[in-house]
Amino acid sequence: MAKTIEGLYYSESHEYVKVEGEYGYIGITDFAQEQLGNVVYVDTPDEDDEVTAGETFGAVESVKAASDLISPVSGTVVEVNEALEDQPELVNEDAFANWIIKVKLSDPSELDALMDAAAYAEICH
Amino acid sequence: MADKRTCLYEKHLVAGAKMVPFGGFEMPLQYSGITDEHNAVRQSCGIFDVSHMGEVRISGPQAEALVQHLFTNDIAGAPVGKIFYGMMLYPHGGTVDDLLVYKEGETDFFLVINAANIDKDVAWMQQNAAGFDATVDNLSDVYGQIAIQGPKSEAVMLEALGIDGSDLAFYTFKKVEAQGETLIVSRTGYTGEDGFEIYGSHAFTQAAWDKLMSHADVKPCGLGCRDTLRFEVGLPLYGDELSEEITPIMAGLGMFVKPDKGDFIGRDAVVKQKAEGPAQKIVGIELASAAIPRHGYEVMADGKVIGSVTTGYRSISTGKSVCMALIDATYAPLGTAVQVCIHRKTHDGTVIKKRFYDKHYKK
The missing domain is CATH 3.30.1360.120 (Probable tRNA modification gtpase trme; domain 1)
Structure with a gap:
């Protein structure tokens, strides 16, 4: 059973946003990492790149396939989780602790369109 | 269905x-x-x-002659119990399928074919069996x-x-x-x-x-x-490194094509291609970065598209990002610098041998 964490925002394409002040940490959910299997590469944007809600900002790759990462929110990338470059498997070990990018939110009202943990758990099966 | x-x-x-x-x-x-x-x-x-693999038995007084007509490798004079790898080709040299031929007896051969090609292969064998005193049985x-x-x-x-x-x-x-x-x-x-x-x-x-x-x-x-x-270990998969468009010569599998044995379907085309050199070849490419090349991704050199990836992975045994690709033969020599387009970026790579890990067969 995949876990969810209260207080995070979730998208239908299985990304989460953890909000801290004006910043959002974006990663993939525990359910997503379970479905993917062994993650062997995470393709990330660069710092200062703009991301847009609903659009691709990178990819997470298992042995077999690449899955696009869809940004749940819009903003500017202020940090990329560099640990994933050498240890992409951290996503499998703890998807919620190992976020992929940190974004300065440009429109926090976009969070209203995302799901809470209970609603997200409903679509994970 | x-x-x-x-x-x-x-x-x-x-x-x-x-x-x-x-x-x-x-x-x-x-x-x-x-x-x-x-x-x-x-x-x-x-x-x-x-x-899921398909099995076909070809039997009869002219079974060996029929297999020789259909198959690129040379089974003549082989002992019972021997297995051959090779291809069936179209007259233009493209590949119908790659397969194994088991010699069960002087008049019996057991053929193992790809699952996706069973119907096509059996029809091909039966169609080309006309005039041979041999039967083709699909036992898949x-x-x-x-x-x-x-x-x-x-x-x-x-x-x-x-x-x-x-x-x-x-x-x-x-x-x-x-x-x-x-x-x-x-x-x-x-x-x-x-x-x-x-x-x-x-x-x-x-x-x-x-x-x-x-x-x-x-x-x-x-x-x-x-x-x-x-x-x-650089083994081809039909549909990726061999296809109706990809001949065994293009795939670097010429050692399983034996024109000296006499006529077989596709012989003239592959002899001509071998002599002239194919316009495209399957090569190995190793990337300098950790990005993963996948089937269909474009391969570039000198600022233009020169081919595409046929199979690619982060090699589990070596940890390197490697792929096989069908590219313009001009760029096929080992050591040639190429790029692979992955997620809207180009990644530098080098043409290498398409055996990324050594085989460990017991001879």
């Missing part, structure tokens, strides 16, 4: 396999995970349900097949099934009587490791699977790691 199921379908579900469609069948992609299963085959022993629904692969395969097969493979050389087979039927047991595989393939009835295949699964050194393996294993 719904995908077919092999005789081991229920066992895959019980073992927790993730099932996917492949070649018209519902097949296990993985059980414990592709990386884990891949390593099991390289280091110990894995078993694969390969019952009769036989189940299990591949036992990895360095511990010989011990596992003996301990779990009581079948001794120690007397079999690589690419040979024998017939074994068991449970009132005749099995075909060959020292073959598609992983680059030592191993065996066993062809028998559905009932035998089901019972053998259970016995193998209860052996401590055995891990069930899916098509996911079958692909990563064959890829690392």
